[in-house]
Amino acid sequence: MASAANACSPSFSAANSSVSKPKALSDFYLRFRNINALSLRSKRVGLPVLSFSRIRSPRISASSPQVMDQSVGEASSKAPTIVEVDLGNRSYPIYIGSGLLDQPELLQRHVHGKRVLVVTNNTVAPLYLDKVVDALTRGNPNVSVDSVILPDGEKYKNMETLMKVFDKAIESRLDRRCTFVALGGGVIGDMCGFAAAAFLRGVNFIQIPTTVMAQVDSSVGGKTGINHPLGKNLIGAFYQPQCVLIDTDTLNTLPDRELASGLAEVIKYGLIRDAGFFEWQEKNMPKLMARDPSAMAYAIKRSCENKAEVVSLDEKESGLRATLNLGHTFGHAIETGFGYGQWLHGEAVAAGTVMAVDMSYRLGWIDDSIVKRVHNILEQAKLPTAPPETMTVEMFKSVMAVDKKVADGLLRLILLKGPLGNCVFTGDYDRKALDDTLCAFCKS
Amino acid sequence: MASAANACSPSFSAANSSVSKPKALSDFYLRFRNINALSLRSKRVGLPVLSFSRIRSPRISASSPQVMDQSVGEASSKAPTIVEVDLGNRSYPIYIGSGLLDQPELLQRHVHGKRVLVVTNNTVAPLYLDKVVDALTRGNPNVSVDSVILPDGEKYKNMETLMKVFDKAIESRLDRRCTFVALGGGVIGDMCGFAAAAFLRGVNFIQIPTTVMAQVDSSVGGKTGINHPLGKNLIGAFYQPQCVLIDTDTLNTLPDRELASGLAEVIKYGLIRDAGFFEWQEKNMPKLMARDPSAMAYAIKRSCENKAEVVSLDEKESGLRATLNLGHTFGHAIETGFGYGQWLHGEAVAAGTVMAVDMSYRLGWIDDSIVKRVHNILEQAKLPTAPPETMTVEMFKSVMAVDKKVADGLLRLILLKGPLGNCVFTGDYDRKALDDTLCAFCKS
Numbered sequence: 028m029a030s031a032a033n034a035c036s037p038s039f040s041a042a043n044s045s046v047s048k049p050k051a052l053s054d055f056y057l058r059f060r061n062i063n064a065l066s067l068r069s070k071r072v073g074l075p076v077l078s079f080s081r082i083r084s085p086r087i088s089a090s091s092p093q094v095m096d097q098s099v100g101e102a103s104s105k106a107p108t109i110v111e112v113d114l115g116n117r118s119y120p121i122y123i124g125s126g127l128l129d130q131p132e133l134l135q136r137h138v139h140g141k142r143v144l145v146v147t148n149n150t151v152a153p154l155y156l157d158k159v160v161d162a163l164t165r166g167n168p169n170v171s172v173d174s175v176i177l178p179d180g181e182k183y184k185n186m187e188t189l190m191k192v193f194d195k196a197i198e199s200r201l202d203r204r205c206t207f208v209a210l211g212g213g214v215i216g217d218m219c220g221f222a223a224a225a226f227l228r229g230v231n232f233i234q235i236p237t238t239v240m241a242q243v244d245s246s247v248g249g250k251t252g253i254n255h256p257l258g259k260n261l262i263g264a265f266y267q268p269q270c271v272l273i274d275t276d277t278l279n280t281l282p283d284r285e286l287a288s289g290l291a292e293v294i295k296y297g298l299i300r301d302a303g304f305f306e307w308q309e310k311n312m313p314k315l316m317a318r319d320p321s322a323m324a325y326a327i328k329r330s331c332e333n334k335a336e337v338v339s340l341d342e343k344e345s346g347l348r349a350t351l352n353l354g355h356t357f358g359h360a361i362e363t364g365f366g367y368g369q370w371l372h373g374e375a376v377a378a379g380t381v382m383a384v385d386m387s388y389r390l391g392w393i394d395d396s397i398v399k400r401v402h403n404i405l406e407q408a409k410l411p412t413a414p415p416e417t418m419t420v421e422m423f424k425s426v427m428a429v430d431k432k433v434a435d436g437l438l439r440l441i442l443l444k445g446p447l448g449n450c451v452f453t454g455d456y457d458r459k460a461l462d463d464t465l466c467a468f469c470k471s
Numbered sequence: 472m473a474s475a476a477n478a479c480s481p482s483f484s485a486a487n488s489s490v491s492k493p494k495a496l497s498d499f500y501l502r503f504r505n506i507n508a509l510s511l512r513s514k515r516v517g518l519p520v521l522s523f524s525r526i527r528s529p530r531i532s533a534s535s536p537q538v539m540d541q542s543v544g545e546a547s548s549k550a551p552t553i554v555e556v557d558l559g560n561r562s563y564p565i566y567i568g569s570g571l572l573d574q575p576e577l578l579q580r581h582v583h584g585k586r587v588l589v590v591t592n593n594t595v596a597p598l599y600l601d602k603v604v605d606a607l608t609r610g611n612p613n614v615s616v617d618s619v620i621l622p623d624g625e626k627y628k629n630m631e632t633l634m635k636v637f638d639k640a641i642e643s644r645l646d647r648r649c650t651f652v653a654l655g656g657g658v659i660g661d662m663c664g665f666a667a668a669a670f671l672r673g674v675n676f677i678q679i680p681t682t683v684m685a686q687v688d689s690s691v692g693g694k695t696g697i698n699h700p701l702g703k704n705l706i707g708a709f710y711q712p713q714c715v716l717i718d719t720d721t722l723n724t725l726p727d728r729e730l731a732s733g734l735a736e737v738i739k740y741g742l743i744r745d746a747g748f749f750e751w752q753e754k755n756m757p758k759l760m761a762r763d764p765s766a767m768a769y770a771i772k773r774s775c776e777n778k779a780e781v782v783s784l785d786e787k788e789s790g791l792r793a794t795l796n797l798g799h800t801f802g803h804a805i806e807t808g809f810g811y812g813q814w815l816h817g818e819a820v821a822a823g824t825v826m827a828v829d830m831s832y833r834l835g836w837i838d839d840s841i842v843k844r845v846h847n848i849l850e851q852a853k854l855p856t857a858p859p860e861t862m863t864v865e866m867f868k869s870v871m872a873v874d875k876k877v878a879d880g881l882l883r884l885i886l887l888k889g890p891l892g893n894c895v896f897t898g899d900y901d902r903k904a905l906d907d908t909l910c911a912f913c914k915s
């Protein structure tokens with residue numbers, strides 16, 4: 028994901044005409060009606076279904092307007108809202124709030140040792156690098172900060188770019204007690220985190236996410252890594268940061284398209300485990316699109332709470348955590364097949380979510396009201412609801428075959444099942460439903 | 472480290488004339504006498520000294536000939552000797568014995584999933600790849616094995632070669648339930664282990680070490696990684712295997728020079744924590760050099776017991792584990808400064824051990840009998856006792872400055888202190904002793 032800077036909003040409709048006029052939609056609705064949902068359940072193979080209904084955290088507020096306003100009030104004041112990621116001796120706080128980069132003590136309490144390497148990109152550096160260096164060093168003369176500025180974009184999330192981080196760290200003679208700071212969007216967070224995991228077999232790191240995507244999803248939970256030409260995030264590590272610092276002010280410079288991309292992950296939390304949050308989003312999407320600070324702070328906080336809870340229960344993705352990848356298997360195929368960086372991650376996830384929802388409906392696992400609500404909310408967020416027209420069934424299949432959720436040759440998917448807010452992670456589905464979904468969304 | 476194959480034994484004396492005629496020795500003995508040991512202790516700075524005396528494991532047999540013969544009898548029979556590495560839910564066995572690759576059940580019980588990738592090199596593959604594939608698949612038709620054959624040698628332990636492992640794994644569509652098998656020496660084990668740690672954020676792996684170096688040291692304990700042009704093992708992970716399978720028969724094809732290189736690490740265990748083992752080596756070095764199977768099996772077993780105990784007590788190297796790096800800081804500087812692959816790892820460690828022992832003596836921490844015994848045993852093992860003549864003080868200093876044991880700018884070293892079998896890991900030493908050691912061993 029690229030990050031911040033000029034507020035130009037390149038439309039993805041150039042790449043995919045179906046976004047602005049969802050003609051494909053009526054197409055596949057039509058096909059739905061010709062399939063007997065029961066017959067689809069006949070061919071079952073493989074691993075057991077892991078079924079997940081929403082687990083309501085005691086910390087997660089109900090979505091009534093009163094409660095919402097209260098938590099928003101907290102999050103937009105100078106005192107940060109804190110969401111804890113509970114992982115035993117690797118637990119860490121997520122700080123959320125406005126103006127947090129002006130509170131040096133928040134960052135400094137998590138820097139061990141005297142040396143810091145800030146990893147950022149050429150879009151974010153002009154905007155926030157000085158501010159972060161100031162936050163790290165103000166009143167703290169013993170700490171010295173180096174920085175490495177990478178090119179911006181998903182297409183640079185590769186080994187060649189990663190090596191630039193190692194080169195800088197080694198040239199700067201950083202040692203095991205140093206701290207890496209990721210300043211940027213999801214690409215920077217993933218690369219900096221993996222570099223921190225591998226440099227000298229592991230050094231401390233801190234996440235300062237500057238995009239909605241990174242703030243609500245990728246900076247939390249310790250998944251780090253890089254892409255391989257044949258697939259996304261295939262090389263990496265589970266590696267937890269010391270803290271995540273979300274200064275919501277950094278969203279002021281975020282392009283509209285990046286904003287929408289991040290909202291795809293916000294919508295995901297509602298669909299897989301938090302119906303109340305989804306309903307709140309249905310009412311408040313215009314506010315989120317208008318960057319209303321209170322609404323945005325609430326969406327970030329509730330997303331982080333959902334993510335923190337899932338990660339605490341299943342750090343290494345043996346089951347539950349995989350549900351956070353709703354739409355991602357289809358989405359990764361789009362990103363890889365279409366070329367990294369053509370679509371933003373959230374755009375691909377949005378189209379992938381529609382495909383997963385389509386397949387869930389074909390399997391008879393959800394009713395059509397959910398299908399419609401998903402389309403509506405994604406359209407409100409100006410996100411795509413179908414893959415690029417150049418994607419073929421074969422492109423999907425070849426990339427999905429190397430997905431990390433394949434086990435012993437069987438592709439497991441996250442699919443919705445039951446009332447809104449419930450999903451399953453399973454390889455136990457009729458292959459025909461998958462084929463039909465792919466055919467419905469691809470011209471060839 | 473290269474591995475196996477033709478038994479030619481290229482001499483390192485071409486690279487360093489001081490090996491065959493240790494004239495440097497008398498030189499620095501002379502200098503020793505001019506230094507007041509007490510004055511060297513005056514300038515103390517930095518971190519606290521971590522002092523380690525030998526901790527005798529209940530499992531480690533005493534070194535009396537009777538006990539030795541008994542354990543040798545076990546290790547050389549078909550039933551493997553088993554040394555456990557105790558790391559909670561990441562514990563694993565080390566199997567040691569002759570003919571273990573002819574016992575498929577040993578390997579197969581540790582393969583989860585249906586897909587295996589054997590990572591090996593072009594020296595070892597012609598010798599043992601078929602045998603290993605057979606051991607993985609005999610009576611086990613559900614398992615399919617792919618392999619990737621890398622070029623042999625320390626100079627290929629880099630990111631470019633590592634990417635070949637990822638390429639192969641992804642092209643073969645391996646998934647999270649696959650197992651990587653490292654078949655070869657330390658370079659293969661380190662690279663395969665790091666690839667397993669990073670592929671899909673972590674898959675299972677098994678070590679089948681085929682060199683003394685790998686069998687007594689690098690395959691045990693989960694340190695994995697690759698070199699950077701500016702320093703050894705600077706990029707990697709702590710990642711434990713499912714098991715280590717040491718078939719001592721693989722040593723039959725090992726070149727003499729490789730054999731000696733591995734003995735440098737065997738000697739290390741005696742020096743840092745196991746005086747009884749060192750004394751046994753002093754008596755049995757001719758047998759080890761002649762590849763006496765019983766002596767070799769005992770040396771491997773006792774080395775693995777020492778390593779397993781240290782790793783169990785300090786997996787992530789917060790203190791005790793660092794002592795396993797006796798001679799390695801100087802040694803890494805030689806490998807990096809002289810060019811990866813010019814000297815074998817153990818050759819560099821041997822010269823580095825002499826330097827660390829020299830410095831310990833200059834500090835007044837050991838008496839000269841230990842200095843002499845170290846020289847004698849390394850000479851018996853036909854290992855170098857001084858760095859290559861091309862190494863300068865500046866080369867040592869620049870590489871040592873990026874060593875992983877630097878903390879907040881202070882280089883910590885493993886030095887001997889007290890009676891044989893005792894060492895410290897400390898940054899609290901007189902800088903002059905280090906300078907004097909470097910000057911004593913370098914022409915400029």
